[in-house]
Amino acid sequence: MRYVAGGGVGGQQRHIGVAERRARLGLRQRLAGVARAQSPEEVAESLVALHGTDPATVYLAVGARLADPGRTVAEVERALYEDRTLVRMHGMRHTVFVFPAGLAAVVHASTGLANAAKARAGLVKDLVTGSDGRLTEEWLTEVEASALAALARRGQATVNELTQDEPRLREQFTYGAGRSYESAHTVSSRLMRVLGVEGRVVRGRPLGAWTSSQFRWALAPPHPELAPAEAQSELLRRWLAVCGPATEADLKWWTGWRVTEVRRALAAIGAVTVALDDGVTGYVADGDEGPLAEAVEPWAALLPGLDPTAMGWQERDWYLAPALRPPLFDRSGNVGPTVWWNGRVVGGWAQRADGEVVWRLLDEEGLGREALASIEAEAARVGAWLGGTRVTPRFRTPLERELS
Structure with missing residues (x-):
């Protein structure tokens, strides 16, 4: 059943249930054992975008998906700062992500241009x-x-x-004068963010270790200018290939676009409608409506806070029970570190002060000895490649605070 702008459809919808959605997730999100990747570039290409708001998330998300995570830090740094095959830049929903360098033009045209215009106008007005x-x-x-x-x-x-070279960057102005949130803003911080959203600068090497939130800026590498509608179609096509089936609400939330833009892109790529559970309509890329060609062995994973899989969909009940949200999310909707078994979230994890990785199950339904042994092995795997490095999520959640 192919998507038609305005909601019209024709033909017979195939049903894709929760079990198949979880199997797709394991393979396409590079979490199942047979799907583990060989390089950070391979991970980024598969997932389209890695959350970059918390610098440590990028490394932990990549390490969870590599067949051999031992060189995760060195390989991610190579890709980001030496080969420049990955780039950290503003993208969907005004959020910082790490993208494959070849996707920078698509992200900028599909999302960055509209965000940049608003950010620039807001800065000038506030200034x-x-x-x-x-x-x-x-x-x-x-x-x-x-x-x-x-x-x-x-x-x-x-x-x-930069303020040493251009002292006027230190100038301050009042934001929200007379309101409860009144504060002094510095030109440098607001301007660099706007330039980042505009795609003119990108984040460079951090100051200190890979877990540091302090970083340098660099000029953005040149990329071709694409038509926004063309770029939106390409971004949606790539994302559906990884995360489909997804609902219209998922697509609107992930991209941050208007619903009319989502529908236009769905029509442009010939997206196919499928039936999800409870009578909900989902969308997959053209040619992806058939069943999976390979079986997926049960798998376990420990994913970091803000991991792109845990944050990949707005409607998450098919992989994350509503009862698990209070301990695993902060008040702003940021997910903390999660424990996964075979396509669903079953608990959370943290590090203690001495670096030990600890975890707790919150949903034990259907978990047997194999699941517990696999989760334990994955926790040991994460602890081994972290070594003595202590990682504290930027957005802390109730369970993570308790466990740590």
């Missing part, structure tokens, strides 16, 4: 209002040109280093 007209749009244009020139000379630089 002028919060400085009583002292700082103007023309002033900002001059300062950002100077800052970008300084960044080009340095190659990579922290905000503090």
Whole structure:
């Protein structure tokens, strides 16, 4: 049953139930044993996007999917900072992700352009209002040109280093004057974020270890300019190939697009409708409506906070029971570290002060000795490649705090 703009469909829908959705997840999200990847690039290509808001998430998410995670840190750093085959940039929902470098143009055109226009307009408004007209749009244009020139000379630089070259970046203005959230904003922090959303700068090497949230900026590598509608179709096609079937609500949430844009892209790629449980309609990429060609052996995984699989869909009941959400999510909807068995979340994990990996089951339905042994082995695997490194999630959740 092929998607038609406006909701019309024709033909017979195939049913894809929870069991098959979980099997697809294990294979396509590189979590089942037979599907483990050989490199960070292979992981990123398979998942389309790795959450990058918490720097450690990128490494932990890749390590969970590599056949040999021992060189995870070195290999991710190579891909991000030496070969530049992966790039950390703003993407969907104003969120920082790590993408395959070849996808940067698609993400920028499909999502970044609209976000950038809003971010730029908001900065100019706040700047002028919060400085009583002292700082103007023309002033900002001059300062950002100077800052970008300084960044080009340095190659990579922290905000503090850029302010040495362009002191006007230190200027402050008042945000939300007279309101409960009134605060002083610095031009440098807001401007660099806007330039990031516009695709003109990207995040470079961190300061310190790979777990650090402090980082340098670098000029974005050049990429071709694509038509937004063309880019949206390409991004949706790639995502459905990994995460389909997905509902319209899933697609709208993940992309951050308007529903009209989602529907237009679905029609453009010839997406196929399938029947999910409870009479819900889902979408898969053209040619992907058939059953899986290979069997999936049971698998276990320990995934980090903000992992792209745990955060991949808005409607999550098919892999995460509603009762598990309070201990595993913070108040803003960020997921913490999760324990998986055969396509569903069954618990959470954390590290103690000495680096020991500990975990707890929250849903033991159908779990036997094989499941417990596999989870224990996966916890040992994660602990071994982390070594003595202590990782604290940026967004802490009730269970993670308790376990740690």
